[in-house]
Amino acid sequence: MELSRQKCRRHAFREAVARCMECNGFFCRECVTEHEDRLLCSDCLLKLAGKSKKKFTILFRSFQLSWGLVCLFFLWFFFYEIGKFLLSLPADFHDGTFWTRMSGVE
Ligand SMILES: [Zn+2]
Numbered sequence: 001m002e003l004s005r006q007k008c009r010r011h012a013f014r015e016a017v018a019r020c021m022e023c024n025g026f027f028c029r030e031c032v033t034e035h036e037d038r039l040l041c042s043d044c045l046l047k048l049a050g051k052s053k054k055k056f057t058i059l060f061r062s063f064q065l066s067w068g069l070v071c072l073f074f075l076w077f078f079f080y081e082i083g084k085f086l087l088s089l090p091a092d093f094h095d096g097t098f099w100t101r102m103s104g105v106e
């Protein structure tokens with residue numbers, strides 16, 4: 001059957017101008033959307049969007065996980081450096097005599 005003779009699946013009185021590439025249904029211009037160079041009806045678009053959203057969530061979770069590990073590493077490194085720095089300080093820094101010496105008794 002010719003496309004021009006078809007009616008939109010949702011709007012019985014509207015002529016179909018496009019065909020959904022996913023479910024092969026005929027739809028009017030208002031019912032189809034271009035998605036990644038493909039014409040899709042809103043139902044299929046929703047289905048596809050749901051799928052890609054799920055994929056995105058998995059991607060986001062793995063990203064979050066690796067980012068968490070990186071953060072953890074930096075925190076560990078940070079505290080490790082602080083610890084090293086504190087240890088490298090002269091012994092009299094800890095008992096307070098360091099500061100009195102720094103302010104000078106000149
Ligand atoms: Zn469709």
Ligand SMILES: [Zn+2]
Nearest residue numbers: 008011028031
């Ligand atoms: Zn329609």
